[in-house]
Amino acid sequence: MKKLIFSTVVLLCLSIAFPSNAQVVATKSDSKLKYNPKDPIPTDPNVKTGKLANGLTYYIQNNPKPENKVELRLVINAGSILEDEDQLGLAHFMEHMCFNGTKNFKKNELVDYLQSIGVKFGAHLNAYTSFDQTVYILPIPSDDPEKLEQGFQIIEDWAHNALLTDEEIDNERGVVLEEYRLGKGADERMMQKYLPKMMYGSMYAKRLPIGTKENLETFKYESLKRFYNDWYRPDLMAVVAVGDIDVATLEAKIKSHFGHIKNPKNPRPRPSFDLPNHKETFIAIESDKEAPFSNVRLLFKDKVNSKPDVTYADYRKSMVENLFSQMINNRLDEIRNGENPPFVYGFTYYGGTYARTKNAFQSQAMTSPTGQLDALKTLLKENERVRKHGFFEGEFNRAKKDIVARMERAFKDKDKMESERIVGSYVNNFLEQNPIPGMEWRFAFINSQLPTITLDEVNALIKDYIKEDNRVVILTGPEKDDLEKVKEAEVLELLNTVKTMDLKPYEDKAVATSLMTKMPIKGSIKEYKTDETLGTTTLVLSNGAKVTYKKTEFKNDEVLFDAFSYGGTSLYTDEEYLATNNANRGLTEAGINGFDKIELGKMMSGKIANVRLSIGTYSEGLSGNTTPKDLETLFQLTHLHFTALNKDEKAFRSYADKQKAFLGNLMSSPQFYFQNAMSEFMYGKSPRYTGFPTAEDMDNADYNLAYEKYKERFADAGDFHFYFVGNVDEEKLVSLCETYLASLPGKGSNETYKVTDFRPLTGSHKKIIEKGEDPKSSVRMTYHGPTEYDEKEAHALSSLAEVLTIKLIEKLREEEGGVYGAGANARISNMPYDWYSFNISFPCGPENVDKLIAATLKEVDELIANGPTEKDLEKVKKAQILDYQEDLKTNRFWLRQLKNADYLKKDAHNILKFENAVNSLTVTDLHNAAKKYLTQGYITGIHNPEK
Template identity: 90%
Template sequence: MKKFSIGTLVIMCLTFVFPLNAQVVATTPDSKVTYNPSDLIPTDPNVKTGTLSNGLTYYIQNNPKPENKVELRLVINAGSILEDEDQLGLAHFMEHMCFNGTKNFKKNELVDYLQSIGVKFGAHLNAYTSFDETVYILPIPSDDPEKLEKGFQIIEDWAHNALLTDEEIDNERGVVLEEYRLGKGADERMMQEYLPKMMHGSMYAERLPIGTKENLETFKYESLKRFYKDWYRPDLMAVIAVGDIDVSVLEEKIKSHFGHIKNPKNPKPRPSFDLPNHKETFVAIESDKEAPFSNVQLMFKDKVNSKPDVTYADYRKSMVENLFSQMINNRLDEIRNGDNPPFVYGFTYYGGTYARTKNAFQSSAMTSPTGQLDALKTLLVENQRVLQHGFFEGEFNRAKKDIIANMERAFKDRDKMESNRIVGRYVSNFLEQNPIPSMDWRFDFMNAQLPTITLDEVNALIKSYIKEDNRVIILTGPEKDDLEQVKEAEVLELLDSVNAMDLKPYEDKAVASSLMTKMPSKGSIADYKTDETLGTTTLLLSNGATVTYKKTDFKNDEILFDAFSYGGTSLYTDEDYKATSNANGGLTEAGVNGFDKIELGKMMSGKIANVRLSIGTYSEGLSGNTTPKDLETLFQLTHLHFTALNKDENAFKSFADKQKAFLGNLLSSPQFYFQDQLSEFIYGKNPRYTGFPTAEDMDNADYNLAYEKYKERFADAGDFHFYFVGNIDETKFVELCETYLASLPSTKSNESYNVSDFRPLTGSHKKIIEKGEDPKSSVRITYHGPTDYSEKEAHALKSLAEVLSIKLIEKLREEEGGVYGAGANASISNMPYDWFRFNISFPCGPENVDKLITATMKEVDLLVKEGPTEKDLEKVKKAQILDYKEDLKTNRFWLGQLKNADYLKKDAHNILKFEDAVNSLTVADLHDAAKKYLTQGYITGIHNPEK
């Protein structure tokens, strides 16, 4: 079964069927390559694959990014679909039990050990269970033989050494039931109703991985042990190891740890579960009082079972399918950005369903509560338009350009791919036989085959996609007294009416070939300085603007960009702020330089360059990303966002309509309602407090005023600081700065920002908010208030929160079994004023709120009285250093650190001193922070269901 994301044009599995006796000869820059359609797709030579005598499959690859790290995966070809009636939810429960006692790691020892070497539970160490598989995720340091050995011992224990004691099974019931509780809500209730129609006649409609509350509470120990015995066996397992270590070492580890595991004497057959065909069109119209969003789904399921891509012909067919998806989604995006948009977003693709064996042509859209039929009609009409008239050459060529651009980017960065982005391909190869050719092969194949694909081939697909049987339509949304629900008869009538329509062809208007209609008058570099320690260069431009850039080799085809100027909405009056706060997000919806968003999208075909404009509370800015090849386009877009941002009432109305559709029923969700009410309790006395925006707020948003304020904020580029990090050609870069940035207008305003007299509510307070029918509660405990900023103290407080997170998981989850997750976070900021915050949060059952708050505060009190243990502090320090070393080799980290150092008026050189700062942290530092900041009173926010 092919699974791919819409818009993911790095073409992990591309295919097309053409006569098997044909040969396609393609010329590449170095040689003439002959592709025989019946040839098998070659496996990437960089990965070593093998099968042990017991049937276990393995994949090994040496990959140096990131350094000194290996990604391990234990993949079990078994999930909830294999559960017996007495095992509902136990595939997932088994995943939990692998963390709760194995032969070599007793209860809590496994997580404790991994934390001691810097591996975080949840953030790094994790697992997931689906219908057909269970996957365990373990990143491990590879520069220490002992740690590597322990890592392999852990995944071996998961494979066959889980203890499954009665006591620990019972202890874990509470944790899994809390996860079950978390999943309850409007979406889950509606899914329970429509899944039997979506997956009609199959086990997939009856085996949601979380299981049932009744079975989780009462299942017998033997039921879980039987699942483990039946399905955790070598012939259903794969071990994947990708990282910065020699392949021979990894292969020896796999053989020594897994070669001796035996299969059961009489193994149960591992069945495959089909999704039966049906002649009917199934319509599911589900509503819920707590549903915040309205959605439409449309499925045309294949009649025949899917097969894995194995030949060149298969691979080429997916290229055709990808072109189809690209083009129809471009059309839907145009509709979304046009007048009176029928949906907030909409997309269409051909790909996998919950069932491994069945693909489907699928469309989905988010719309307003009253717009479901309009959204469905739009999706159906656009499918029908393609059926009647097909796509056209202009959109076909643009789609090809986009595919080529994205594939080129992936190809250029093939030696800079992180290990955790590689392992997924091998997981899907083992589970679903998806091909794993090398990036070189994919790139060559694309260059050879893409030019041979004709528009007729793409247009022909729609005839196999659309059908009147195996069709499912699902509408989900809010239930309200004043909202008339769509009826099934209306949906069926709409289907017939669209089929009978005689539609006009898509109109593909020509667009300009250049963003800039007039080149700006070039400025100059007034001064520059280099910082050898940071590896940065800073340019002072003739208009006063500053540019800091850092040339890196972290990625071959990536340049990231950010820019800011102080001021933002803090310089607006209270009245102007409220009038424009909901309009600022729509400023860029009209496009630039006379080109609307649709035209810009077409003009940008084959280019990778994005610029985002924002006006924040204390600054305005731009950010974006590009490739070395498209760097000039990024500069042009930046220049135009300063000088030629369009103003278009219709474009803003389209934005506002989508926002209203998105926001219209948001506060019916208990979770969103809690956030809104608690925020109002803490911040509501701020004269600028607006809360969650409503549809009425969007109607009252003043676009004209927002645009005038935008012009004020971006009238002076001279006080902007621009940042670029990536693979920069310095000669070309400096010239582009002179042309597009130094030429921007400057008024020498040198503005700062205003600081309001308002401060949030502090001290000891309690707010209980009741909303929702599910027995779900959540707790937020907030310490915050004024302080004197200290960088060392800020680091200590943040680290204290990380220690508390460890203790809360140990206490609330492992000991009490009362939560699925819990955590704390903290910071001290020096902008706009010195202020600290320390937040604790966890979800739980209403009956456990008081007990768990008491348990939480005991942990806090212990930190205040005694401080953290040396052991817990070492765990935090190890994790911080591991993350830091990895971050140091990423463009995103450097961009953020360089910008924030200036924005917050800090010394950028501290970027390189972080490891020393971590190592210098002491128990006393954290203890002092606890005594200072966790003794000043706190605000308790509690969300409970309605009584």
């Protein structure tokens, strides 16, 4: 099961997981595999596991993707649940301290060294703390023995060489308190109230990883050192190393760096914490005036403690559970896409709670502020409908098909999975004993067992899931004078009423088997053009459309797709734009070719292909992805989005209702309010400015006009350029282009976009927005304005922002202790007009706003006066090159670059020249950019709490 993870900010969310993070599949070829239910699930032969004499566990795997990189993890089987009363928040604080001085890397030396070899703090180097675990993340180059050695020295130092000086502990208090501040808000306030009911009688209700403000400010140094000495020890640790290097080298590194670490003479027992049962139904109805969203949550907690999957029978049962989740969520998705949807989204699953020892059957939904009871009723009814009538053969078979398709895709790409995606399964094996049998075993086992799973097995699950004890209902949402709060008695009445409802069985209507009801008249290819340097082929079709494709071997079962045509809403009048802006995204809710979204979903069972239509400001387009097997389906979907997009007022109103529910209370959030206010301040004078849409805006959205304008925008396929990147069969792709793309209408319009005279606010301005009760502020500083586009200057300015990010972290976080994070980003664009933007942002305490703005400007002034240091520029260049080298081996990078080169009218060959461009950057280039672009004034936006 997947567990809740608390990282830099306390985020509460749960997700559904397949066994060992994999999906399931069945094919006829392996259906006779021998199977003994009591046999143990094997360990993947591709991973070498071991345990040192001191008890430290290790996992090692050679994996060539990406090249010259190894992912290291130091896993501590200890988190906030183990804190003593004087240690609240110190498991997480300890995570911070490992970056603030160790035996071999004094204060700031660790981050400084890693940046010097291209490892970014935050983006690459990171860590997280949860209730039961702490995990350190370190990707390191594997092609340099010295860097590899230093990487292992770093994780060894984390394990037992943290210095924990009094001075550095006090310095870090400010940073952790800023992280604590970031987590404050409506969600946190409501969670503090409902968590004691959700996690009734357990330590999990008392040990949120972030801790308490009082303890973070006043804890004694000894309390932190005691936590480190008690719980950071080899028998509670694992080292995971997966990457492009031989196993023997990695094993030798682990043994040499960790074999000598000793356990304490009298180690504290590592307890496990239970989640007690309760006979009552606990109901928590919490509201907050700053809550932007309304949510419903329903839990039926197990009476017995969970156990890891260890046998074939366990693994097979998890497959049954996955089928159950897939089918009930398919039903909920049909409801949300139907008329008068009761929720924005809703889902149900069986899986982990915050407590390691307890699973629960859980349902969740986001709804409108007035729709909580209706949403809860829907969730309860669908659970009860399954209990009374079960699932049916048609939906059962579709669920199997979907699982087959996903697993086949994973299996085909088993040798091309990135190391970053592999390490997590080994972390979970150590912490929670999740099985790691490997893709080969899973594929063979599931091929054998999925066909043997019966509908009765799946239907039987819910009898154990639904119960009247160990039940918790949680409602959270906004608090407003005109909004009547749900009462506990209403919830109890609903729980009792649904049990006695006369619910009809789910009606599973038959659906068509083919997307196309009439095949198009085939077109032709007028011109072929190959580019051997880029490895691309461009076709000119008989209707004028262009197709560029690149065959790659980065993934065996992936094809990515994009397409654009100039124009977009820039060709609408102001009146048309304002009338249709909030309707455009709902155009595809009606389905295609007479099939609604529900029917389409059923028809697509077992297929992996999707197409997304969009109408942007300056272009219209399509994008999507598929597998080589389903490539024709992708082409059919593309053709139908041009020619047969349904028009259905009811479907659009369903979309609008969900949007209204989502947007209804958005402005009560101080953060959203600030974003909207700053957007209006900078862009509000545009005749097309709309800001965040409101419920009234959705009611006024003109769907009929939006549909007519869509037909205009997609009437001429001849001025579209289509892109395909991945493992394509070139002969098949060309044939499909002739059938489904060349057959589209081509009118030779060759439209371009229009640019209005409006430009955003520039110069020096200051806007202070006061909203919210929490003592938290945020700052945005924007330098932007017109310029003349120059590619090298654009690269220099974006690199300057990366340098400034490094300096702001050093100054505002490490020296001042005034922020948790700070950063800058920049770009110079040539579309729709030449324009530069340079943005700086950071959150902080209201009392520190002026001081930190002054410190930021001092760093900016230093760049203007002297430019960056050679050392800082080298850090940025190293990181850019490492990212680029990794990106070059991905389909998404190539798709984006090829499309953008044409869209922005640049030379696509520059894709291959980027490393040279990085190496040619000089301090002078960045210095000149600073002098040119950071001296023209800036707009300051400050968000403060209400006085």
